[in-house]
Amino acid sequence: MQSENRNIVLPRVLSLFPAPVRTVNGIEWGYINSKGRFIIKPQFSVVMDFQDNGFAIVSKEGKYGVINESGQFIVRPKYESIMPFSQGLAVVTTEKGYSVINEKGRIITQKAYKFIGDYENDFALVADTTEEYPYAYGYLNKRGRVAIPIQFKGATNFYEGVAVVQKEDDKFVLINQQGDILKEYDYPFVGEHTGSYLVFQQEEGGLYGYIEENGNVVISPQFQFAQPFQHDLAVVTVPNKGVGLIDSEGKFILKPKYSDIKVLDKKRYAVGRAINSEKPYLGSVYAVADANGQFLSEFIYYDITPYMNGFASANNKQETFFISKSGQIAEGLPVLKGVGSLHLEGDVVKAVIDDIVSYYTRDGKLLYRENMVITLNRQYAVKVRKFKPNTNYLVYYPQVQGMPNGTMERRVNEELKELSNVIDIKPDKQLEYSYEGDFSIQFFKKKLLVLKLFAYNYPFGAAHGMPSETYPHINLQTGQFHNLSDLFKEDSRYIEVLSDVIQTQIDTNSEYDYVFPDSYNGIRLDQPFYVNEKAVYIYFEPYEIAPYAAGFPTFRIPFKEIHDIINTSGSFWKSFH
Incomplete structure (x- = not known):
């Protein structure tokens, strides 16, 4: 028995664990040991678990890199994203596209592609533009070279040396790792090979069934949805009945009523x-x-x-x-x-x-x-309070500590609760939506605290929810919540000035090509904004002037460009100067 077990590789047990710390700069991540002590200090905006190779993917200043268990960068943070290592290789992205790196951080692909999947069974799916298809698929080998030409309309991962690919409409084929065609399937859809039967459709838009690798139909099309077989069983959905579990003969282990x-x-x-x-x-x-x-x-x-x-x-x-x-x-x-x-x-x-x-x-x-407490300096701190009246309603809201006047502090904190949507919700009511809110420190200097209150309201069953952002600007000495108008001189026509600056940015900066034509008509008196040390930022809600995918269109206006209209003797400006 000892000789039989000698080559068994046991999964690696993690010794370092990702841990977050709320700070003035937002949430920063580091790694703790099994006793809860930081071994790699909090400094990253995004972290992943350490993998079996002893590396972890992290993000710093908006770029991704790879560190070892000493916290040293094996790959400097320079990529838009890095996928987990698989078979000693990882997929990375830049503005040019997808590439592959090895565990030394060296790029092994000869060019950037439109897409590269994770390595499985020594191959990775790759996609690029060809004369026939704007998005065609092939396969890379572990040297990063194209092993099977990029030519297919669709493709799946290899399993036990074979893979299903789509050559054209109503034509799927089974290939080996040399690209040889082993079997052709004249169906509008054939699913990936997972070691058992293949999901297929006999007619486009029709019901799903299962075929053998050789093309023989073993379970006739009768399912609205059908998952690949796993462990000799498959999850299926029967029209007008529900979800069930079948065996390889199509018999129900769990009836389709769930x-x-x-x-x-x-x-x-x-x-x-x-x-x-x-x-x-x-x-x-x-x-x-x-x-x-x-x-x-x-x-x-x-x-x-x-x-x-x-x-x-x-x-x-x-x-x-x-x-x-x-x-x-x-x-x-x-x-x-x-x-x-x-x-x-x-x-x-x-x-x-x-x-x-x-x-x-x-x-x-x-x-x-x-x-749950964020220290700003020796005097001020922000406490994180939890509000969860209902299982589908969760808000973490800020409460300021250290203000010179207790009554003022209570008033400020009541306003922050209201802005955070701390509202009356019945605990036993089944809500038609979920609501999650939280906050971070956007900017803090001298007496000015700018908080970012963000939330996501998701109506159950919707394609997506609606995010929201609010930036209260609090003077910690006076308790005043500053408005955009507080930043400017009286009669400065700041709305007109800022509106013109933003219009120029839309017209001249390709970054804002996503803005709907003729949708921008200037800013409002109550226009959402936030400031930092060097600029004011004007932003718009999703859908207001751009598609949902654009998020919150934001325009940076440096103070030096509008210095003539800033009220430098006003309480807002003086609170952080």
């Missing part, structure tokens, strides 16, 4: 039942079932994650916990108040509960928790 089924591991499934059958977009409550269709729990769980290291994470809208393979709450592991997820890595439990990151020992001892 709202959702998720694969948790090869023998466990999360089976969902609609919270409100008349409003399925409100989501599902789940039970755990096994591969034989036997239920191991009642329908009492939400947000179940796949099993990892023997446990899944779930919550009951009040507490978050681990579930063992028995389908029941695991004994001897933390049960935490609030809604979120847990992840076990060795003897350390990572918790993200109500959007707050913390770490615990297996027996529930707190190792680290995200700070």
Whole structure:
């Protein structure tokens, strides 16, 4: 037995864990050890877990790089994004497109492509423009060279040496890693190869069924949706009935009467039942079932994650916990108040509960928790307060500390609560939306504190929600909330001046090509804005002058360009000068 196990490679247990700190500069991330102490100090805006190769992807000043466990950069932060390493290689992006780097940070591809997928089974999907297609697919090998020419209309990853690609409309083929065609399928859709049957459509827009690799139909088209087989079972949706689980003969292990089924591991499934059958977009409550269709729990769980290291994470809208393979709450592991997820890595439990990151020992001892007080200087601080009256309504709002007058401080803090949408919500009411709000320090100098209050309102079932941003400008000495007009001299016609500056930027700067034609008509008296040491920033809401994808169109106007109209003797200007 010893000789048989000698070459088994066990998964690497993490020794460093991402941890956030709220600071004057926003949330900064570093890495702590298993005792909750920072080994790599907080300095990054985005971090990922350390991978098995001992590297972690991080972001600093808007660019991505790679560090080792000493915090040293293996790849300097210079990329727009970096995907996790796979088979010793990582996909990176720049303004030119997608490339591949090795673990030394060297680019191994000969050019930038329109798309490159992660490496799987020694190959990566690659896409680029060809004469035939604006977006055609091929495959790269591990040397970064094109191994199978970029020629296909569509393509999937290799599995056990074969892959399904689309040559043209109604023509899919199975190829090997030399690009040889092994089988042709004359169907409008054939899904990826996952080691078992292939999902297919016999008619365009029709129902889904399954075929063998050789093209024989084994389960006739009858499903509205069909997932690939995993562990000899597949999740399918039957029209006008619901979601079920079938075996390789098409027999139902779980009848098609559920709202959702998720694969948790090869023998466990999360089976969902609609919270409100008349409003399925409100989501599902789940039970755990096994591969034989036997239920191991009642329908009492939400947000179940796949099993990892023997446990899944779930919550009951009040507490978050681990579930063992028995389908029941695991004994001897933390049960935490609030809604979120847990992840076990060795003897350390990572918790993200109500959007707050913390770490615990297996027996529930707190190792680290995200700070809830932001120190501005020796006098002032901002406390993070939580407001969660309902499971679908969560706001973290700011409360200022250290102002010279207690009454003034209470008034300021009441105004901040109102601006943060701390409102009356019934705890037992099923909301038709979710609302999440938080804040950060946008700018602080001398007596001026500029906060960024941001939120996201998502109506359940909608294509997307609506973000919001508000920037209160607080004079910490007087308690005044400054308006844009406070920055300028009386009779300065600042609205006209700023409007003209923005119009010029729209007309001359290609960065603003996304602005809808003729949509900009100048700024308003109550125009949203914020300042920093060198400029005023004027911004617009989504859809106001540009598409939703443009976010909040923002225009920077340096103070030196409008100095003649600034009221330099006013309380607003003096609060940070």
